[in-house]
Amino acid sequence: MIELTRDADVAMITLRRPERRNALDIEHCDALREAVEGATADGVRAMVVTGEGTSFCAGADLDGVYGEAFRESLYAALRATLDTPVPVIAAVNGPAIGAGTQLAIACDLRIASDTAVFGVPTARNGLAVDVWTMRRLVELAGGAAARRIMLSGELFDAGQARHYGLCDRAGDVVAAEEWATELASLAPLALAYNKLVLNSPDAGVEDDRLSAAFDACWASSDIEEARAARQEKRAPLFRGR
Known part of the structure; x- marks a missing residue:
């Protein structure tokens, strides 16, 4: 499930599917989009997106990733995150692989714990991501890092992500909530x-x-x-x- 809670002007959106390491299927992509849109309509001033357990989001649920319907649901959720007028912080509490990295970079800012891992290993599974994903990686982390991620399937740990600018701060979900509270006052x-x-x-x-x-x-x-x-x-x- 996708859990939406609110503390004052900050919405917390939590991917709660720890048995699948918070992997996304159509149902959870649609629920994520609805949570972002619902929080926006409710007038929150900032949002935090995180995952329950030890993973942020292990990516797309490979049992259902191969159809057009999944891609439409995933990109609708990413677009909702981009289009909401309020700042969204990803609290990357563990691996963010494939669609997990896409979700993290759709957010405006990223805080990563020491266990965070980023990667988009499409070259290892024969899949493809849209042009926006690769260009966003270039924008955030630079061309050299984006090429390592996309062409070699390399995974970046939290230290590498901070070095290249793929994440903005080190910290946990509490730090993300505190930052979101600051942003909500602007x-x-x-x-x-x-x-x-x-x-x-x-x-x-x-x-x-x-x-x-x-x-x-x-x-x-x-x-x-x-x-x-x-x-x-x-x-x-x-x-x-």
Whole structure:
């Protein structure tokens, strides 16, 4: 199952299928997408995605990975993670293989425990991932690391992942929750705009979505709240409007 819980403005999404090392099938991909969309609709300000037990996500459940329906469900879940306007942190508590790495890199930020492992071993199982996955790996970890992952099937441990920029911090799910709480206190419209730009590398400055998000920031009352907070020497209370 996919468990969705909320603590104040932070949603925790947990893959709870430890008997399969949190491997994803159609049912769990659909549930993951629904959890992300549901948390977004509920007005959370940040999310954490993690796995129960000793694995983050062992990848696609190979008993059901070979059909088009699975691919559609997986990429819909990844797209929902990318498209939500709030920051999403992956708390990679163990191996994140194949679809597990795809899920981790669909998140905006990654915290990895010492037992984390990343890899996309399609060359070892004859499968393929979409163009976005490989380009995202290049964006996060650089071309050389992406080639090692995709062409040699190499697995990166937590230390290598941090070295190459594939993960941002060392830590556990508690550290991820603490970071998410910090992010939840920031200006929501600014975060949404920043995320949209960062996830739209091919969009030009005239893109309507970017322009609308940019204008929303400058028209928001959060700007006045930030100014007042500076004058009053207090933390701002952003409302996202």
